[in-house]
Amino acid sequence: QQQVKQSPQSLIVQKGGIPIINCAYENTAFDYFPWYQQFPGKGPALLIAIRPDVSEKKEGRFTISFNKSAKQFSLHIMDSQPGDSATYFCAARRAGRRALTFGSGTRLQVQP
Amino acid sequence: NAGVTQTPKFRVLKTGQSMTLLCAQDMNHEYMYWYRQDPGMGLRLIHYSVGEGTTAKGEVPDGYNVSRLKKQNFLLGLESAAPSQTSVYFCASSSRGAGETQYFGPGTRLLVL
Numbered sequence: 171q172q173q174v175k176q177s178p179q180s181l182i183v184q185k186g187g188i189p190i191i192n193c194a195y196e197n198t199a200f201d202y203f204p205w206y207q208q209f210p211g212k213g214p215a216l217l218i219a220i221r222p223d224v225s226e227k228k229e230g231r232f233t234i235s236f237n238k239s240a241k242q243f244s245l246h247i248m249d250s251q252p253g254d255s256a257t258y259f260c261a262a263r264r265a266g267r268r269a270l271t272f273g274s275g276t277r278l279q280v281q282p
Numbered sequence: 283n284a285g286v287t288q289t290p291k292f293r294v295l296k297t298g299q300s301m302t303l304l305c306a307q308d309m310n311h312e313y314m315y316w317y318r319q320d321p322g323m324g325l326r327l328i329h330y331s332v333g334e335g336t337t338a339k340g341e342v343p344d345g346y347n348v349s350r351l352k353k354q355n356f357l358l359g360l361e362s363a364a365p366s367q368t369s370v371y372f373c374a375s376s377s378r379g380a381g382e383t384q385y386f387g388p389g390t391r392l393l394v395l
Contacts, residue, residue, distance in 0.1 A: 176324070179322070204382075206386075211388075212388060213372050213387050219383075259325065268330070268332065269315065269327050269340060271327075272324035275322075
């Protein structure tokens with residue numbers, strides 16, 4: 171049972187483009203939604219996170235949009251660069267707990 | 283600070299063999315986790331620990347055991363390895379305080395033949 175569904179599986183954009191990665195969840199008990207970035211051969215690292223009391227959070231070129239009623243959230247990367255090429259995972263955490271439930275990942279390639 | 287370290291980086295096992303993966307963190311974090319990463323399936327939680335001497339099952343605990351005898355170390359054991367356990371294993375840690383970030387190690391690639 172996949173509690174957090176992530177799409178697309180892979181994405182190719184040109185430098186300067188705005189890739190968008192989407193995630194959907196079912197469990198309304200989730201209260202924390204982070205995005206992790208993973209480079210080949212490395213462990214995931216936190217990129218940005220949001221709580222459901224806000225609809226958008228921006229950190230540098232990375233923006234999370236959150237739609238509580240639709241139970242969806244997405245990651246936007248502005249002015250994407252080849253260095254952004256990585257695998258991106260969305261995740262969710264239930265209130266009062268620490269363990270994360272991850273999406274299946276999106277492999278992003280930004281072409282020069 | 284080294285952060286989260288994992289030993290070994292790569293290992294090949296034969297079916298039925300046993301091994302232990304070691305995770306160490308130097309951030310004084312209370313919480314530690316073991317995940318496995320498989321293509322197209324993201325990261326799935328195997329076991330986790332909320333403190334020294336305590337462990338709990340995650341999403342996919344079967345075939346694995348864990349121990350947290352020291353706060354800084356979290357061990358993952360495979361008593362009788364199976365080909366289905368071929369995966370990349372990641373350890374992570376987080377603090378009890380307001381910080382919610384999980385810090386991941388570099389991973390251990392395990393191949394079971």
